C-alpha cells in the first residue's frame with residue numbers, strides 16, 4: 001500500500017450560506033510535511049473552507065480525503081479524531097480559567113474519575129519548552145496577552161496530538177517578535193512531520209515559511225503556486241485581481257495646530273501598578289502620530305483612557321484646546337473623537353446586530369436617524385448602503401447581514417467606515433489593518449492619509465514595523481508604560497525602532 | 513432563476529412553526545400521561561384539553577381571555593427583560609407588589625371618583641412593580657449583583673412584606689385575606705359581559721394587548737429599544753458607543769417590573785372574587801410568565817399568543833375535571849408543553865436543515881435541465 005501523496009484533499013467543495021456561495025468549487029491539496037499557505041482577500045472564503053475541513057460546516061458539494069481516504073467530518077470531534085486541529089481566527093477562551101485548565105478543557109486526562117492535572121501539567125510544560133512558548137500554566141487567561149492566549153490555543157492542538165494543524169490568521173494578533181517565534185515554531189512542527197495550513201494576509205510571512213500557496217478569490221479557487229518561484233507582486237495580483245500599491249502616497253508633512261493633547265496621563269492597573277505612567281504628547285492637524293511598541297506596554301490602556309473607556313489616575317486630555325478629561329465617552333465622540341478599537345468583537349461591534357444596525361452605532365441618536373425617539377429605517381438603510389458601497393464591505397446579505405457571519409476583514413471595514421464617515425477631528429485607530437488583506441490595507445491606509453491630508457489628526461497604535469515606518473509622520477515608542485522615543489520615520493531604521501521597542505534604548509527622559 | 517423570498521422560508525415562520533411543533537409534542541406527551549393515569553377516560557379528557565375554551569362557547573373564550581391577562585403581562589415582563597440581556601426571574605415579586613398596591617388603593621382610597629379609581633389603582637401597581645424591579649436593577653448596574661439572585665430575593669421579600677402589609681392595613685380577619693376593593697376600583701367591563709355572557713372578562717385584556725403593542729414598538733422601532741437590545745447583546749460595545757449601559761439595565765428592570773405590577777392589578781381588580789390571600793406562596797403567575805416568554809420566544813407578539821394558548825389549555829384542563837382528572841394533571845401537561853418549548857430551538861434548526869436540503873435538490877434539478 002503506497003503512501004498517499006496528499007494528507008488533505010478537499011475536492012470541489014461548495015459551501016453556501018443562503019444563496020451566497022462562500023466557497024464555490026474549491027480544491028485544496030496539502031502535502032504531508034509542508035506548510036501550505038492559503039491566501040485570499042477578506043471574505044474570499046478561507047475561514048469557511050477551513051471550517052468545512054474542521055467539521056463546523058457541512059459542504060453542499062465536494063469530498064474530503066485525509067491520507068487518500070474519503071472521510072465525512074460532521075463535527076470538530078470527528079476532525080480531532082482524524083488528527084486535525086485548528087486555531088481559529090477569533091478564538092475564544094474562557095476568561096476565568098487558567099492556562100492549564102483551558103488546555104485540558106474537553107480533553108481531561110482522568111484516572112478513576114479524578115483529574116490527573118499533574119500529568120497534564122508536565123506534558124504542557126514540556127511542549128511549551130520545546131517550542132519556546134514561555135507559558136505559565138497557572139496564569140489566568142484574562143491576565144495574559146492575546147499573543148499568549150494564542151499559544152494556549154496552539155498548545156491545545158499539540159496536547160491532543162493533532163498532526164494536521166490549521167492556523168487561521170494567527171499572526172494578525174501578534175507582535176513582530178511573536179510572529180518570528182511563531183514562524184520558527186511552525187517550521188519546527190513541519191520538520192517533525194506535521195502538516196500545516198497557514199492563513200495569512202502578509203506576503204512576507206508566506207515567503208518566509210510556506211512551501212506552496214493556494215489562492216482564493218470571491219469564493220473561487222484561483223490556483224496553487226510554489227512559493228519559491230512566486231513574487232509578492234504575483235501573489236497579490238492573483239489574490240486581488242489587480243496590481244497593488246504597497247507604498248501609500250501622501251502630501252508633504254505640514255503639521256498644523258494641536259488637536260489632541262495628553263498631559264501626564266497615568267493609568268493604574270487593577271492591581272495598582274502603573275500601566276501608563278506620566279505620558280504626554282500632542283497630535284497635530286495634518287499629522288499621523290504613531291505609537292509603536294510591543295503589545296502590552298500600555299498602549300491599549302492609554303487609548304482606553306484617552307477615549308474615556310477607563311478612568312485616569314492623573315493627567316489631563318484636551319481636544320482642540322478644550323479640556324475633556326471629565327467628559328463622557330459620548331461627549332468625546334460628539335466633540336470629534338473617533339475610535340477604531342483594538343478588539344473589534346468586544347468593543348467595536350454588536351455581533352448579533354445586522355450590518356446596518358452596527359453602522360449607526362455611533363450616531364443612531366442624531367436627527368438624521370431618529371425622529372422623536374423613533375428610528376428612521378429608510379434613512380438607516382440608505383446610509384448603510386452608501387457606506388457598504390464606498391468602503392466595499394462585502395457580506396452575504398448586504399446591509400441585512402448579521403455581523404457575526406461576516407469575514408473578519410469585512411467586520412473591520414464596517415468599523416472603519418462607521419468611524420471615518422463621522423468626519424472626526426481625530427481618529428484614534430488601534431491596529432486598524434489587523435487581519436486585512438493587502439488590497440484592504442492599501443485602502444485603509446489611504447483613508448487615514450486622506451484624513452491627515454484633509455488637515456485632521458490621526459493617532460495610530462501599531463505593532464507592525466512596516467506600517468509604522470510607512471504611514472507615520474512621527475513615531476512615539478512606548479515601553480513599560482512610558483514613552484521612550486519620539487522620532488521621525490526618516491530619521492530612524494527599523495532595527496533601531498526595534499531596539500526602542502524592546503527597551504534596549506531610550507531617548508526621551510521621563511521628567512516626573 | 514431569480515430567488516423568490518418564500519414566506520415559508522422567513523425567520524418569523526420558522527419560530528412560529530417551531531412553537532407549534534413544540535406544542536404538538538407537549539400535547540402528545542400529555543396524552544401519554546392521561547393514558548397512564550386513567551386509560552378509560554384518557555381520550556375524552558384529552559379532547560377537553562384540545563377543545564380548550566370552545567367547550568363552553570363564548571363564555572369559555574371569555575374565561576380564556578381572563579386567564580391570559582396576568583400571564584401575558586408577566587410573560588411580557590420576562591420576555592422584555594430577556595431581550596435586553598436580563599433574566600427577570602422576579603416577575604412573581606413584582607406581580608405581588610403590584611397586586612398589593614392595587615388592592616390597597618382599591619380598598620382605602622375611596623375618596624377617588626368613579627372612573628378614576630381603577631386607573632389610579634393600576635398606576636399604583638405599576639409603580640410598586642417598577643420599584644420591585646428597580647432594586648435588582650440598581651444592584652445589577654452599580655454593584656454587579658446577578659439579577660437572578662437579587663430578584664429571587666425580591667420574590668421572597670415581596671411575598672412576606674405583602675402578607676405583613678395586608679394583615680396590618682387591609683385585612684379581613686375572618687377569611688385570612690384582603691378586604692374586597694370598592695366597586696369603583698373594579699376594571700370596567702365595557703359591555704364585554706354582554707358579548708361573553710357568563711364570563712369574568714373586563715378591559716384587562718385590552719390593557720394587556722396595549723402593553724404588548726407598546727413593548728413591541730419600543731423594542732423594534734425606537735432608539736431606546738435599539739440601545740436596550742444592543743446592551744443585551746454586547747455591553748462593552750454599548751459603553752464604547754457612549755450608551756449609558758448602567759442606566760439602561762436599571763430602566764429595563766423598572767419597565768419589566770412595571771409590566772408585572774400591572775399584571776397584578778389586572779388580576780386583582782377584576783370583579784371575580786379574587787382576594788390577596790395571606791399565604792406563604794410565591795405568586796405562580798411570575799413563573800408562568802417565564803413559560804409564556806419561552807414559548808413566545810421573547811417576542812411581544814409571540815408572548816401574546818403564547819399567553820392565550822396557555823390560558824386556552826388551562827380552561828380545557830379545568831373542563832377535564834368532568835372526566836375525573838385531578839387538576840394537577842393539567843399542570844403536568846402545561847409543563848410538558850413548556851419543556852418542549854425549550855426544544856423548539858432544536859426543531860428550528862432541524863427545519864433549517866430540511867430547507868437547505870430542499871433547496872439543494874431544487875437547484876440540482878434546475879442544473880440538469
Ligand SMILES: Nc1ncnc2c1ncn2[C@@H]1O[C@H](COP(=O)(O)OP(=O)(O)OP(=O)(O)O)[C@@H](O)[C@H]1O
Nearest residue numbers: 017022042043044045046047048405406407408409
Ligand atoms: N455563518 C455565516 N453566515 C452567513 N454568511 C457567512 C457565514 N460565514 C461566512 N459568511 C460569508 O462568507 C464569506 C466568506 O467568509 P470567510 O470568513 O470564509 O472569509 P475569509 O476569507 O476568512 O476572510 P477574512 O480574511 O476577512 O477572515 C463572507 O462574505 C461572509 O460574509
Ligand SMILES: [Mg+2]
Nearest residue numbers: 047089407408
Ligand atoms: Mg477568515
